Amino acid sequence: MKKLLVLLTLGIALYACSQSGKQGSENNSRASIEQQPSDYDPNRGLGKFDNVEVGDKLDVAMAKDGKVIADLKCASCHKYTDERLVGPGWSGVTAKHQPAWIMNFITNPDPMIDKDPELQAQLEICLVRMPNQNLSDEDARKILEFMRENDGVK
Template identity: 75%
Template sequence: MKKLIIFFAIGIFIYACSNNSNQNSSTSSRNSSSKATTSDYDPKRGEGKHDKVELGDKLDAKMAEEGKTIANLKCASCHKYTDEKLVGPGWAGVSNKHQPEWIMNFITNPDPMIDKDPELQAQLEICLVRMPNQNLSDDDARKILEFMRQNDGVK
């Protein structure tokens, strides 16, 4: 009876390992096909529907406060608002470093951008966790962007 159980356990182990290697090869072929299209990727804009995001010269305090509420709910478990890494990178300086279109596209469309953006791929190697798509609306993403601007000192 013990031999039968051991034989069964080894069979499951071999089956699980063979499926894992098939998934890895399909994942790598998927990654290489997405990297093949990086030549049309705009690192300043990112990838998504946001081509032009109009920002006011001054901060919209109400929008920033609403963005902070959303960020505390959806983002703060992985991101600190300083430059310190938590699970993901800190947010300090993000709105100064990236165009508003890039930020909006990344918030609302992270997967294709992670697949194509060399800077995001480098960040992924450091953080080891892909940013999940939080399925935020464009309005919520815009509020988070305004909070990021406030976090970076825009008044």
């Protein structure tokens, strides 16, 4: 009975996240930006990273390592396309967010979800908080480089 309940709950969560919700989410994102708390920096998020330098060219070795980590820690909830799974797809993330924001979110998701209106809107759609994967700064940086590769950086 417990297995059935778990499967049903997971099915509902996946169904909710698979629905487009894109029409309303774009409008919600614009409205929520205006309501950001004054102590929250939407360019860097919350965490220890103020500025993350990334080169114009991709660090191929770092991206390769990042894919291995992402496949292990992230792919059960995220697709590398724009398609939702449990969480949103990764396509276009590095164009939308600054590297410091991405690094802070990867390493410090709970405080950012609590403060970032866009993340709160995403949570309303997907109904599941991103768990803290307890990644090292180095592993988070490798995932960022893989995200850049995924977005077409060469």
